[in-house]
Amino acid sequence: MAPYVTEFDLYEPQSADDRELPIQKIAVVGSGSWGTALARIAALNAAEKKGFDHEVRMWVREREIPGQGLLTDVINSTHVNHRYLPDVPLPHNLVAVSELADVVKDATLIVLVVPHQFLTPVLEELSKPGVLTTGARAISAIKGVEVAGAEIYTFPWLIEKKLGIPCSALGGANIAMEVAQSEFCETTIGVPSKDDAALWHAVFDSPMFRVHPIEDVAGVSLSGALKNVVALAAGFVDGMGYGGNTKAAILRIGLLEMAAFTKEFFPSSSSLTFSHHSAGVADLITTSFGGRNRKCAEAFIKTGKTFAQLEHELLKGQKLQGVATAEETYQFLHARGRTEGYPLFTKVYKISFEGMDPKSLFDDL
Numbered sequence: 001m002a003p004y005v006t007e008f009d010l011y012e013p014q015s016a017d018d019r020e021l022p023i024q025k026i027a028v029v030g031s032g033s034w035g036t037a038l039a040r041i042a043a044l045n046a047a048e049k050k051g052f053d054h055e056v057r058m059w060v061r062e063r064e065i066p067g068q069g070l071l072t073d074v075i076n077s078t079h080v081n082h083r084y085l086p087d088v089p090l091p092h093n094l095v096a097v098s099e100l101a102d103v104v105k106d107a108t109l110i111v112l113v114v115p116h117q118f119l120t121p122v123l124e125e126l127s128k129p130g131v132l133t134t135g136a137r138a139i140s141a142i143k144g145v146e147v148a149g150a151e152i153y154t155f156p157w158l159i160e161k162k163l164g165i166p167c168s169a170l171g172g173a174n175i176a177m178e179v180a181q182s183e184f185c186e187t188t189i190g191v192p193s194k195d196d197a198a199l200w201h202a203v204f205d206s207p208m209f210r211v212h213p214i215e216d217v218a219g220v221s222l223s224g225a226l227k228n229v230v231a232l233a234a235g236f237v238d239g240m241g242y243g244g245n246t247k248a249a250i251l252r253i254g255l256l257e258m259a260a261f262t263k264e265f266f267p268s269s270s271s272l273t274f275s276h277h278s279a280g281v282a283d284l285i286t287t288s289f290g291g292r293n294r295k296c297a298e299a300f301i302k303t304g305k306t307f308a309q310l311e312h313e314l315l316k317g318q319k320l321q322g323v324a325t326a327e328e329t330y331q332f333l334h335a336r337g338r339t340e341g342y343p344l345f346t347k348v349y350k351i352s353f354e355g356m357d358p359k360s361l362f363d364d365l
């Protein structure tokens, strides 16, 4: 039987003696819950697999932890990121560093995983002369989009343009704490070349975190962004007290809008990304049951508080991505005169920002 998905060849690192490739050095830019969970996997693999520098550096936005000292010192001495991934032991070859330029010094593989609203200053810093190593590659695990009027950009595209290096995308049904506790799951990497597929597969693949490389960089990145908008709709459904049938209907409609949006505005992407891969339907399911966007959207309906208040009260320093993405997506569709084509996305925006009655979610779907 023919395989139902196209996958690249897997990377088999050569032994230290006959290796032709240079040693790869991994840097992780971001240390929230997902940044720390991914850094943990990368550091475990770097310690075990041939072809990698043992030390993995992780960028930490420095802050004082009351009574304990600087966050980097606390992470490096306790080997736990108490603020964003509590109770998860981190490998000792994962080193927290507060200076971005030091994190990426000599790095050949750079994982970008900050909340999407904070990426711009990071790219400014990384694009300064001499900061990046020649031949470095990047991967974005960021879920969001950048909108400027009637234009929309994925983060891998922006990273490639700004840094002048190839950028892949990583996305899947990956709630950070579940991944960090080694519960079995899958992820998808969209890659621009076979070399990128091989390298990034080697960085992240492990028995409990299976990595599937595909060619659709834009599809993986957009799916991760747009599922956060649908997750808000799922939270609204929960907040209004409806059951599984209603939520399933919203997820089905949402998945169709995600795929249609990507096909309309990024025509080279593949519909298989949404129907077959973890970055598509699987991520939508997990996020709509266990994610932060769902949780805050449910509370938004039940309490009448603003999303900013709820983010502060419920997420303990973690960041909501879906509300900003709902606004950005709406602004883009409005600028293109295409809001009617995406009624679910449009209603999520209007309920979140314009006081629309949440029950209107179901009108004309």
Ligand SMILES: NC(=O)c1ccc[n+]([C@@H]2O[C@H](COP(=O)([O-])OP(=O)(O)OC[C@H]3O[C@@H](n4cnc5c(N)ncnc54)[C@H](O)[C@@H]3O)[C@@H](O)[C@H]2O)c1
Residues within 6 Å of the ligand: 030, 031, 032, 033, 034, 035, 036, 061, 084, 113, 114, 115, 116, 118, 141, 142, 143, 144, 174, 175, 176, 177, 317, 318, 319, 320, 321
């Ligand atoms: N948490 C998950 O389960 C998960 C899973 C998959 C993908 N993602 C995606 O990963 C990306 C990163 O999210 P996360 O969950 O790791 O972060 P998080 O929400 O857990 O943590 C917030 C992070 O933002 C940083 N931060 C706060 N203010 C900042 C500023 N002004 N400038 C720079 N950084 C600042 C904090 O230091 C912290 O590292 C997001 O796009 C998210 O959608 C998250």
Ligand SMILES: O=P(O)(O)OC[C@H](O)CO
Residues within 6 Å of the ligand: 143, 172, 173, 174, 175, 176, 228, 231, 283, 286, 287, 290, 291, 292, 293, 294, 321
């Ligand atoms: O907690 P959320 O809603 O930001 O979703 C987390 C991940 O994106 C799920 O894969």
